[in-house]
Amino acid sequence: GNEELYCIGCGAQIQTENKNERGYTPPSALKKGQETGELYCQRCFRLRHYNQLEKVSATDDEFLAMLSQIGEQDVLVVNVVDIFDMYGSMIPGLHRFVGSNPVLMIGNKVDVLPRSIKHSRVKHWMLQQAHQAGLRPFDVALVSGKKATQIDELLELIEQHRNGRDVYVVGVTNVGKSTIMNQIIRAATGNKEDIITTSRFPGTTLDLIRIPLDDGAALIDTPGIIHRHQMAHVLTANDLNIVSPQKEMKPVTFQLNPEQTLFMGAVARFDFVEGNRSSFTCYFANELKIHRTKLEKATDFYEKHKGGLLQPPNEKDINDFPPLVRKEFNVKEPSDIVFSGLGWVAVQNPGKVAAWVPEGVDVVIRQQII
Numbered sequence: 439g440n441e442e443l444y445c446i447g448c449g450a451q452i453q454t455e456n457k458n459e460r461g462y463t464p465p466s467a468l469k470k471g472q473e474t475g476e477l478y479c480q481r482c483f484r485l486r487h488y489n490q491l492e493k494v495s496a497t498d499d500e501f502l503a504m505l506s507q508i509g510e511q512d513v514l515v516v517n518v519v520d521i522f523d524m525y526g527s528m529i530p531g532l533h534r535f536v537g538s539n540p541v542l543m544i545g546n547k548v549d550v551l552p553r554s555i556k557h558s559r560v561k562h563w564m565l566q567q568a569h570q571a572g573l574r575p576f577d578v579a580l581v582s583g584k585k586a587t588q589i590d591e592l593l594e595l596i597e598q599h600r601n602g603r604d605v606y607v608v609g610v611t612n613v614g615k616s617t618i619m620n621q622i623i624r625a626a627t628g629n630k631e632d633i634i635t636t637s638r639f640p641g642t643t644l645d646l647i648r649i650p651l652d653d654g655a656a657l658i659d660t661p662g663i664i665h666r667h668q669m670a671h672v673l674t675a676n677d678l679n680i681v682s683p684q685k686e687m688k689p690v691t692f693q694l695n696p697e698q699t700l701f702m703g704a705v706a707r708f709d710f711v712e713g714n715r716s717s718f719t720c721y722f723a724n725e726l727k728i729h730r731t732k733l734e735k736a737t738d739f740y741e742k743h744k745g746g747l748l749q750p751p752n753e754k755d756i757n758d759f760p761p762l763v764r765k766e767f768n769v770k771e772p773s774d775i776v777f778s779g780l781g782w783v784a785v786q787n788p789g790k791v792a793a794w795v796p797e798g799v800d801v802v803i804r805q806q807i808i
């Protein structure tokens with residue numbers, strides 16, 4: 439009949455039309471649920487049976503409403519960021535919304551860092567970036583959602599600082615928050631059923647996942663928002679997989695003369711403008727091919743070969759790809775030129791270099807993290 443049905447897990451109205459919206463239930467499951475009287479939406483079903491969280495995103499307005507409600511409570515805020523894309527990970531204005539609540543920053547994807555990288559330096563850099571965005575986390579933790587490294591340590595750190603309060607986990611999409619939350623659920627609940635419920639802020643339609651903690655407080659997963667300054671915004675999902683470092687990076691060193699250029703596929707470009715011949719070490723996804731050419735010819739070379747010899751993006755997608763924008767750096771000490779979301783080039787000796795990235799993507803200089 440036409441009666442309205444509701445999920446007994448989260449209370450969402452059941453619908454069978456749109457997979458990405460609240461209350462979605464596959465028609466077969468709907469039938470079965472009606473027969474047994476246990477009707478769950480697909481999201482709650484998966485949570486109950488597999489302790490598997492699916493990702494949800496919010497609109498900008500919903501996200502802001504959520505943040506300001508978090509700010510009105512006495513809670514611990516955990517902000518998940520991608521260590522390869524600090525700029526694209528920062529939630530604009532987060533420091534204003536969290537008010538006086540303590541913030542713990544979690545840098546995800548530590549599995550991708552080569553062993554030669556000092557974690558203490560990475561943390562230091564992350565703190566600097568956070569401060570620049572006005573955020574003052576009391577600590578930074580490095581984890582891997584994918585490899586489940588440091589998850590127990592993370593839970594311990596949270597336990598130390600929450601003082602009986604609820605913990606809200608926030609992050610923009612693509613930083614790996616769902617992956618981490620699924621590891622946390624696994625670690626914190628030992629795969630027991632029935633311990634996860636969804637809840638909502640009054641007056642919003644946002645689903646929050648509450649993972650109950652021992653003392654009645656909860657760890658709360660929140661929807662993310664899309665950050666406009668991410669590579670995710672200018673690439674297809676497939677290309678994003680190619681350019682995002684997925685496995686431990688194998689750095690590649692080039693001996694360059696001044697006036698030589700490196701292309702990272704067609705997504706980024708590095709010019710050695712001025713200085714003495716020296717070595718440049720590239721830290722990018724192993725699948726991203728690096729091509730060396732002469733600076734003098736580089737712009738013509740790019741126009742001719744983008745989408746072909748220089749990929750990704752491929753021939754089909756290159757026309758939708760924004761032009762590369764140039765930013766110059768005067769290097770005075772051993773430094774990394776960081777291409778947000780992609781990786782970095784370590785520069786050993788003083789000189790002048792230029793980095794090119796799609797408009798909207800950030801590129802910055804930092805002290806070397808070796």
Ligand code: GDP
Nearest residue numbers: 493547582583584611612613614615616617684
């Ligand atoms: P969310 O949008 O923040 O929930 O992000 P997801 O959990 O969906 O992850 C986004 C992408 O990052 C996926 O392709 C994941 O496989 C990848 N990812 C997540 N965590 C890690 C990690 O610790 N290491 C690596 N290498 N990739 C990760």
